[in-house]
Amino acid sequence: MRNIVHRHLGKVVAGAAIAVAGTAxxxxxxxxxxxxxxxxxxxxxxxxxxxxxxxxxxxxxxxxGSVAPGVVEQPPAEGDKGKGRDPLTDDEITRVxxxxxxxxxxxxxxxxxxxxGPQRLTVDLAEPEAAEADDPDAPRRADVTFYDYRxxxxxxxxxxxxxxxxxxxxxxxxxxxxxxxQENVEATNLLIADPLGAGLKADYKDxxxxxxxxxxxxxxxxxxxxxxxxxxxxxxxxxGEHRCVRLFPKIKNGSWIDARSLVIDLSxxxxxxxxx
Amino acid sequence: xxxxxxxSDPRPRRISRARTRAAVGLSVAALAAGATTGAGPAAAQxxxxxxxxxxxxxxxAYRIEQKLDSGTTWRMCWRYDNKAGxxxxxxxxxxxxxxxxxxxxxxxxxxxxHVPYDDGKxxxxxxxxxxxxQGLMNLAPGECPGGTIKTVKVPDLWTSDNPNVKGxxxxxxxxxxxxxxxxxxxxxxYQAQGKDLLVYTVNQVGWYEYMTEWRFQDDGTVTMxxxxxxxxxxxxxxxxxxxxWPIGKAAxxxxxxxxxxxxxxxxxxxxxxxxxxxxxxDSAVTAPAAGQQAPTTKTTRTKVTKEQAGDAxxxxxxxxxxxxxxxxxxxxxxxxxxxxxSTKYPxxxxxxxxxxxxxxxxxELFASNNPGSCGxxxxxxxxxxxxxxxxxxxxxxxFHHIARDEDQQPMPIHWxxxxxxxxxxxxxxxxxPSELAWQNGHWQPRS
Numbered sequence: 188m189r190n191i192v193h194r195h196l197g198k199v200v201a202g203a204a205i206a207v208a209g210t211a212x213x214x215x216x217x218x219x220x221x222x223x224x225x226x227x228x229x230x231x232x233x234x235x236x237x238x239x240x241x242x243x244x245x246x247x248x249x250x251x252g253s254v255a256p257g258v259v260e261q262p263p264a265e266g267d268k269g270k271g272r273d274p275l276t277d278d279e280i281t282r283v284x285x286x287x288x289x290x291x292x293x294x295x296x297x298x299x300x301x302x303x304g305p306q307r308l309t310v311d312l313a314e315p316e317a318a319e320a321d322d323p324d325a326p327r328r329a330d331v332t333f334y335d336y337r338x339x340x341x342x343x344x345x346x347x348x349x350x351x352x353x354x355x356x357x358x359x360x361x362x363x364x365x366x367x368x369q370e371n372v373e374a375t376n377l378l379i380a381d382p383l384g385a386g387l388k389a390d391y392k393d394x395x396x397x398x399x400x401x402x403x404x405x406x407x408x409x410x411x412x413x414x415x416x417x418x419x420x421x422x423x424x425x426x427g428e429h430r431c432v433r434l435f436p437k438i439k440n441g442s443w444i445d446a447r448s449l450v451i452d453l454s455x456x457x458x459x460x461x462x463x
Numbered sequence: 464x465x466x467x468x469x470x471s472d473p474r475p476r477r478i479s480r481a482r483t484r485a486a487v488g489l490s491v492a493a494l495a496a497g498a499t500t501g502a503g504p505a506a507a508q509x510x511x512x513x514x515x516x517x518x519x520x521x522x523x524a525y526r527i528e529q530k531l532d533s534g535t536t537w538r539m540c541w542r543y544d545n546k547a548g549x550x551x552x553x554x555x556x557x558x559x560x561x562x563x564x565x566x567x568x569x570x571x572x573x574x575x576x577h578v579p580y581d582d583g584k585x586x587x588x589x590x591x592x593x594x595x596x597q598g599l600m601n602l603a604p605g606e607c608p609g610g611t612i613k614t615v616k617v618p619d620l621w622t623s624d625n626p627n628v629k630g631x632x633x634x635x636x637x638x639x640x641x642x643x644x645x646x647x648x649x650x651x652x653y654q655a656q657g658k659d660l661l662v663y664t665v666n667q668v669g670w671y672e673y674m675t676e677w678r679f680q681d682d683g684t685v686t687m688x689x690x691x692x693x694x695x696x697x698x699x700x701x702x703x704x705x706x707x708w709p710i711g712k713a714a715x716x717x718x719x720x721x722x723x724x725x726x727x728x729x730x731x732x733x734x735x736x737x738x739x740x741x742x743x744x745d746s747a748v749t750a751p752a753a754g755q756q757a758p759t760t761k762t763t764r765t766k767v768t769k770e771q772a773g774d775a776x777x778x779x780x781x782x783x784x785x786x787x788x789x790x791x792x793x794x795x796x797x798x799x800x801x802x803x804x805s806t807k808y809p810x811x812x813x814x815x816x817x818x819x820x821x822x823x824x825x826x827e828l829f830a831s832n833n834p835g836s837c838g839x840x841x842x843x844x845x846x847x848x849x850x851x852x853x854x855x856x857x858x859x860x861x862f863h864h865i866a867r868d869e870d871q872q873p874m875p876i877h878w879x880x881x882x883x884x885x886x887x888x889x890x891x892x893x894x895x896p897s898e899l900a901w902q903n904g905h906w907q908p909r910s
């Protein structure tokens with residue numbers, strides 16, 4: 188029987204947090220390599236303990252006796268426009284995205300999949316201008332960021348929601364904010380399709396008995412990789428100028444897989460391994 | 464899994480609209496326990512004339528307003544940022560006896576969680592390079608005892624296609640004695656049990672989970688803490704001599720040590736003005752002069768008029784002073800910075816100092832790897848001689864995490880943070896009982 192998984196690279200890693208019907212239960216999965224470990228992630232007896240601990244937490248706090256568990260509030264009904272420092276509404280977000288991407292930007296840019304139009308990253312309520320710091324009626328503005336894979340630029344635009352105009356544009360090279368879900372998914376699919384993804388696929392199969400063919404089968408989050416002189420193979424030296432990611436894949440309702448030694452360069456669409 | 468969203472797609476991304484009814488499930492028991500209410504039934508909220516002024520700040524659904532048993536009310540707006548996570552704005556404090564809320568903070572948010580590993584192989588910038596904000600966790604009811612769990616919309620949440628996370632807890636908690644004083648009569652004691660408003664979220668980044676907690680005390684003190692829990696890194700072991708600690712059996716499995724450097728960004732707006740000033744106080748102790756009983760200590764004030772990187776030192780502290788507000792004793796209102804335990808990380812320029820005072824710039828939002836174009840990517844670079852007319856305070860609190868056996872499993876939560884305490888915001892203890900209200904200044908016993 189093949190000795191436990193972590194030599195494949197991706198490594199199956201213990202300790203999944205599983206959300207079960209609104210109760211957060213920490214399930215302890217025996218670590219790989221432990222004698223008698225159940226490779227499919229045996230949880231005999233541990234989920235009981237975890238659940239009990241969660242419930243006990245709510246009791247005995249504050250003075251004298253039990254405090255009621257928290258009450259979940261319904262999400263607020265969302266109007267079209269926010270007021271003051273309200274979060275941006277869905278309508279406002281859609282509006283600013285449309286305003287921020289003018290035809291010129293749309294036609295000249297490319298997203299992570301190579302399609303026309305820049306890669307949307309984030310839309311956030313903007314901080315007030317210095318002169319407006321004490322003005323409760325300062326205009327609502329949104330900061331929209333995009334990544335253009337055609338020329339590896341980070342484009343930031345600030346849109347005034349009252350006037351509907353772009354009031355600031357900023358373009359930078361070599362600045363890499365966190366990856367969007369779409370980019371993490373694309374990176375995962377590139378990894379799966381690459382020979383270097385063999386370890387990831389083997390670990391997935393070990394844990395689930397199924398073939399890993401698509402990022403849909405995983406939950407993925409990632410971290411930006413920025414090159415440091417000499418710290419990576421030459422093929423990854425442009426990371427930082429290029430948009431590169433190291434993935435943290437997690438099997439749905441299962442364990443993590445350690446894929447940190449693999450870097451996916453989304454700009455060049457290449458996968459490479461960091462030296463150990 | 465995820466529908467591809469292109470910029471030109473005009474379809475608005477709507478979440479299902481909540482049916483409009485009062486905050487569901489606010490039981491009488493929960494209210495009695497001091498549960499906080501946001502969009503709560505109007506009857507539960509004592510409305511004051513000043514509530515109208517606060518109302519311009521944000522909608523009711525995004526307002527946190529809590530009157531604590533002792534009569535102090537804290538108010539603020541909340542929202543969620545795609546890098547910083549929870550952001551609190553327009554924070555005001557109204558002790559009983561004050562007819563209007565006293566604004567304290569324009570904005571309060573995390574500035575970075577920076578985690579370099581001792582083996583030099585990994586250096587995480589959780590807010591600016593990782594999906595910290597996209598890892599907001601759902602809280603089970605038992606995780607917010609006596610409180611209310613609000614829904615936060617998190618675009619690009621990585622754990623689910625449904626962006627609505629039951630992820631913001633607001634609750635109240637007793638902190639024990641606020642004060643105690645024996646009265647003149649043997650059977651008279653003045654004592655109060657202090658009550659706090661707690662606001663917290665949990666964000667998972669990789670195997671770590673960070674609880675971001677904001678504690679608003681009924682005496683005006685605000686304490687901010689980040690608690691690290693979850694799990695140690697699964698694969699960072701055996702990095703060599705002096706770089707870890709064995710947490711397996713005997714000498715096995717030396718978990719790699721690392722540092723957690725957490726930054727907070729506080730934008731003060733005391734009494735509704737951002738034109739606060741900053742003062743530094745230092746005390747010097749001198750040996751007794753001939754004939755003197757004991758050493759003497761002298762405290763001097765230095766005005767901090769320009770941007771500055773500050774370092775903690777014995778007998779040193781800072782305060783942020785209101786431009787306009789005075790208390791009933793005629794003293795300028797201020798908030799004093801009270802540091803917590805910290806191990807400054809000398810390995811990077813931005814972590815070399817305990818705090819920074821920078822002139823407000825809406826581009827400067829993250830202490831390192833700041834994504835905007837502000838002439839420098841980290842807070843240390845922004846300290847460049849500008850005059851402070853609207854100071855922003857950046858606090859850096861570091862912890863060198865050398866793992867121990869107890870860190871498995873899960874890792875017990877480890878807190879790091881600091882406080883800001885009111886100094887002369889009120890003329891007396893905001894919790895002073897009415898019988899003692901005359902004991903202000905150099906009072907004389909009265910018959």
